[in-house]
Amino acid sequence: MNPATDDLPRRRLPREVRTRQLLDVAWALIGEHGTDALTLGRLAQEAGVTKPVVYDHFGSRNGLLAALYRSFDERQTVVFDDAVAAAKASLQDKARVIASSYVTCVLTQGREIPGVLAALSGSTELAAVKRQYQQSFIAKCAGILAPFAGPDGISTPAMWGMLGAADALSDAAVTGDVTPDDARAELQQTIIAMVRRHKA
Structure with a gap:
């Protein structure tokens, strides 16, 4: 835990911008580790957001793949x-x-x-x-x-x-x-x- 950073408010991006960011991170993740490594939890971790944010945008792994x-x-x-x-x-x-x-x-x-x-x-x-x-x-x-x-x-x-x-x-x-x-x-x-x- 790092209080200096954990207490900072998360930056809220417009939904369309956040979606684009998540997709860019997902492409990078697939490129480095393959499609099998792509999960919503892993995407949230790599993108620096909470799991509910990713679920809100894509609903499921299938939804992410479709996007x-x-x-x-x-x-x-x-x-x-x-x-x-x-x-x-x-x-x-x-x-x-x-x-x-x-x-x-x-x-x-x-x-x-x-x-x-x-x-x-x-x-x-x-x-x-x-x-x-x-x-x-x-x-x-x-x-x-x-x-x-x-x-x-x-x-x-x-x-x-x-x-x-x-x-x-x-x-x-x-x-x-x-x-x-x-x-x-x-x-x-x-x-x-x-x-x-x-x-x-």
């Missing part, structure tokens, strides 16, 4: 939307931007996001959260690529196949099995080939 995934997806969406808007209106360029943005975003989170995704898949409720974001990404990409395909657009199975390729190549880049540039290039060619198969 981490949402924060990852939100960052990915901003980067993705900006890159697509700046790209030239050609299939080559749009495919390049989709591929580059996806791989780069996963690399930015390093080894942390696969652990969160693995934990998400273990819960029916959290798997639904992941699926919601996957469907949103697929719909967005289908809209971006539709002008380069036939009148029927790109089939749903093909879009899921593209997402599977994006995940696999990004994971391989994270683990060092392929270079990031090779992952981006392969995904770009996969997208281009998929679109060309759906031309009239």
